[in-house]
Amino acid sequence: MNPANYLFLSALLFTIGAAGVLLRRNAIVVFMCVELMLNATNLAFVTFARMHGNYDGQIIAFFTMVVAAAEVVVGLSIIIAIFRSRRTASVDDANLMKW
C-alpha cells in the first residue's frame, strides 16, 4: 500500500465533514462535523510529517488539537447560550442577521 492513501482518506473525511456542516441543522452535530474536518487535516499533517521524516507536521497537528480544544469549549458554550435564550439548537433559527 502506498502511504499516500492516508492522504486520500484525509481528503475524504474532510469532504464528508464539510458536507455534514452544510447538511445538518443541529448546532452540535455541525460542530462535530467541524471536528471531523479538523481531525482529517491532522491526519494529513501526520502523514506529511512521515513523508518528510521530521516532526514538524506532528507539532502542527498537536497545536491544531490544542486550538480545537479551546474552540470546542467556546463553541459549546455559545451553543448553550443560544439554546438558553432561544430554546433551540438549530443553526437555522439563529438567522436574525440578514437583509
Add this chain to the structure above:
Amino acid sequence: MSMASGGLSEGVVLAEQVTRTSTGEAVQFWVLATIAVLGALGTVFLKKAVHSALTLAATMVCLAIFYMAQGAVFLGIVQIVVYTGAIMMLFLFVLMLVGVSSADSLKETLRGQRVAAVLCGLGFGILLIAGIANASLGDFAGYGAGGVSPSGAVETDQEAVALINQGENVKGIAHLIFTRYLWAFEITSALLITAALGAMVLAHRERLTPRKTQRELSEERVRDNVNLAPLPAPGVYARHNAVDIPALLPDGSISELSVNATLRARGQVRDVSREPVHQVAELEESAEVWMEQRGDVPTARHEGEEAGPEADGTGEGAADVDPDEAGAERTDGDSVAAGAGSKESRS
C-alpha cells in the same frame, strides 16, 4: 489494538525510506479506514445526535491508531485522551443539556441546500483527491535510524534529527515544542486561558434579582395565600405512591399539584383514578340496590355529606383545594358521594 501495536512497532522500526508500507499496515489501513469513513458518514447521516457523537468517537479512535501507525505515538495517545476522552464527552454533556429537538430532523428546510451541498462536496472531494493523486509525492522518508533524508525540504535541527533517528517520538516532539515552537506553545496557554474564561462568561447566567431568603419565600407564600400548606404528595389516596401517580382529591379526581412539574410538562402523569372510582361507584350502587331490597333505606347522600368533612380533616392537609374546586365539589353531589364511598371502601 494488536494491529495498532503492530503498526506502531513498524513505524518505529521502519528505517529505510518507504514507498510501500508493510502488509500489516496495509491491512490495518483498509480495515480501519473503512470504519473511519463509515463513522464519518454516520456522524453526518444518523438522526440522533448521540449516535453521531458515538460514530465520531469511533472515527477518532481509528485516526488515533493511524497516527500511531505512522510513528506519531504521542499524538495518537493525545488524540484518544483529549479528543475521544475529553472533547467528545463535552459534546455529550452539551447534548444532555440541550436535549432532543426538532433540529435533529434530517429534513432539509433550505431550498436547494442539500443538492448544492452534495454537489459542492462531490466536486471538492474529487478535486482534492485528484490533486493528491496528481501531486508528485515522491518517497516517504519515514522515521528511524538514518532515515531522515538530508534532502527533506524542511530544515531540521540536528538534535531533533538525532532524536528522531533514535525513535524517541515523545522526546523529539518535546524538543521541538520547547525550542523551535516555544513561542507558539506559550501562546497556546494564553489561548486556553482565554477560551476557559470565554466559556465561563458565555455560560454564566447573570442574576438580575437578589436570591430570595427562606424567610422571604415563606412570607411570600403566606401573603399570596395560595398553597399555603405543603403541596400534596403523589400517590395519596391513589392506589400507588409512585411519583407519577397523582394524589386523588376527595371526589376522586386527581390533584395535578401532587406530581412534579416536569412530569406534568411532559404529559407523563399517570391518572389511575378513573377505573377505581368507577369500580367504587358500581360497588356502591349494588350496595344500594341490596339495601333497598332489605327495606331500610339509609340515604347514602346524608352519610356522604357527613363523611366529607371528616375525610378532609383526616386527609393530612392534602386537601389543597382551590375555592373554585371546592365549590364545584359541593355542587357535584355524585362525586362527593363517590369520594365518601371510596373512603368507606378503604376503611
Add this chain to the structure above:
Amino acid sequence: MTQTSVSSVYLASTEGGAGMHSVAASGVFSATWLVIGLPLLGAAVLLLGGRRTNRFGHWLGTLFALGSFAVAAALFAAMLGESGADRSIDQHLWNWVAVGDFQAEIGLHLDQLSMVFVLLITGVGSLIHIYSIGYMEHDENRRRFFAYLNLFLASMLLLVLANNYLLLYVGWEGVGLASYLLIGFWQHKPSAATAAKKAFIMNRVGDFGLAVAIFLMFTAFGTFSFDEVLGGSAAASDGTMTAIGLMLLLAACGKSAQFPLQAWLGDAMEGPTPVSALIHAATMVTAGVYLITRSAEIFNASPDAQLVVTIVGAITVLFGAIVGCAKDDIKKALAASTMSQIGYMILAAGLGPIGYAFAIMHLVTHGFFKAGLFLGAGSVMHGMNDEVDMRRYGGLRKYMPVTFVTFGLGYLAIIGFPLLSGFFSKDKIIEAAFAKGGTTGYVLGSVTLVAAALTAYYMTRVMLMTFFGRERWKEAPVGAPADWHEPHPHESPVSMTLPMIVLAFGSVFAGGLFVLNDAFVNWLTPVTGFSHGELPFSVWVVTGMATAMVALGVAVAYVQYARREVPAVAPQGSLVTVAARKDLYQDSINEGLVMRPGQYLTRLLVWLDGRGIDGFVGGLAAFIGGTSSRVRKVQTGFVRSYALSMFGGTAVVVAATLMARMA
C-alpha cells in the same frame, strides 16, 4: 492751455511717465496706510459692534472719514515739500502671496495721481459723511449706513493707493461690494434690491475684464506691480498691449457706467442720495478713468485700444446727454449727466498724453459740482417728502434758498459757465479732442461740442423745473392716494447745507485754481506724461464755440421750460424723447441680447443637467440600488448558506490552483 504749435506728441521726459521711480515711504509718508486703515477700522467697529454702536455710530464713522482726510492732507502737504521723483512713494506693507515665482505683495504707491484721488475721495467723502448725519437722521439703520460708507472709503482708497494690479483688484471688488450694499440699502423696496443686483451683476462683467487683463499682464510680464508692468510695456507685443488695453477698458466701462455697460447707473439711484453723490457721481464711477490713466503706458503702446477708448467715451457722452434730456426723475437726470460727464473723461483719457491730465482735472471738478448737485437734489427731496419727479417741483427757490444757491452754482459749473470749474476743465477736453488731429479730432471735437450744448440744455431744464415756474407741488397729483397731503418745502439742516456750501466753493473755484499756471497739469505730468496737441485753430475759437453751444442749449431750454408751462404729466413727446426716457432701449437691448439667450442657455443646461448628468447619475444609483435590493437576498441569515458559499469558493480556489499547476 495756451495756443501751441509745438511739434507732435512727446512723452514727458525722463522723470515722468514710463518707469516710475519711487522712493520708499519714510517720515510722514510711512503713515500712508492710515488713510485706508482709519475708515477700514471704522467699518469694522461699526459692523462688528452691532447695535451697541447705534448711538454714536454716525459720529464715529464721520470721525474716521475726517481722520483719513486729515492724514491725506498731511501727506499732501508733505508731498508739496518734496520735489521730482521724491513725490512718488512706495510703502511695502507685507507679502500677501509668495509661491515660487508668483509674488503678490500688499504695498501702497502714493504719487501725484493717487494724491489727487485720495484728497478727492477723503474730502468729498468726509463732506458726504457729514451730510448723511442729517439726511439719514430718521433712518433706523443709520449706523449700518455709515459702516458701509466707511467700507466704501477704505476700498476706494485701496483702489487708488495700490501699487499693483492685484491689490487694485481687491479695492475694485471692494467698491463694487460697497456700491451693492449701499444701492440696496433700503432692501425692503424691491426696486432697490433689484437695482443693487443689476449694478452688481453688470459690474461683474467689467470685473471679468479686469481679471482677464491681470491674467494677461501676469502672462506677459510675470508680475502685477505697476512699476514692472508699465515699465515693461514697451517690450511687449502690440497684440498683447491691445488685448490688455481693451480688457482694462471693459473694466472701466463696467465700473464707470460707460457704453455698453451703462444701464445700471440710472437704477443705482434707488440708493440713498448721499450714496448717489459719493459713489455714483464723485468717486467710484471715476475708477475707470483712474484705471485708464494709471495704465497710461499700456494705452500709449496701443493706438488701437486708445481709439476704442475714445469711441466709447464719445458714444457715452452723447448717450448720457440724450437720456438726461428726457428724464423727469431729478436723480436719474443727474445720473445720466454723470454718465455723460464720465464719457468726457474717458474720451480725454483715450486721447493719450494730451488728455490724461484734463481727464483727471475734469474728474476732480466734476467730483465737486456733481456731488454738490446730488446733495442739492437730496436736499430738495428731503424737503419734498422724498418726491423725485421734477414735474412735481417748481418755484422752490423761495423755500430753500441755500439749496438753490449751491445747486445753482453747481449748475453753472457743469454747463461750463465762463470762469467756473466746469468751464475750464470741459474746455480743455474739447481742445484736446480737436488737438487729436485729423478726421478723428474733428469728429471727437464736434461730439464734445454737441454734448456741451446738450449738457447745458438738460441741466437748465433740471434747474428751471425744480426751482422756477409754477409751484406744481401744491396740486394733488393725478391718481394721488387718499392720504396725500401737500408737502411743506423747507431748508435742510446745517449738517446738510454745510457740505453743499463747501462743494459749491469747489465748483466755483477749483477749475480756476487748477489752470492757474497750469498747476494741475504740471502736478500730474510726472505720472501721466503730458504733451501739447496741435490745435487746427485758435484756442479762443474753441472756447468761443463751446460757450456759444452752451448758450444755445440754455436758450432752447429756457424757451421750452421757462416760457411755457411745464405740464404736470409728461406729454407724449417725440420718438426720440420716448426712446431717451427708456434709456435709449438699453435695457431692452441687454435683455434681448444677453438675458434671453442666457435664460435659454440656462434652461438648456438645466435640462441637460437634469436629463443627462442627473439622469446618468440617478440611473446609476437606481441601478446599483435595484441590484443591491436583489443581491441582498443572498444574505439569508442562515449560517449554512454562508458555509455553502465558503465551501463552494474553496472548491473554486482548489480548482483554480490545480488548473494553474496543470497548465
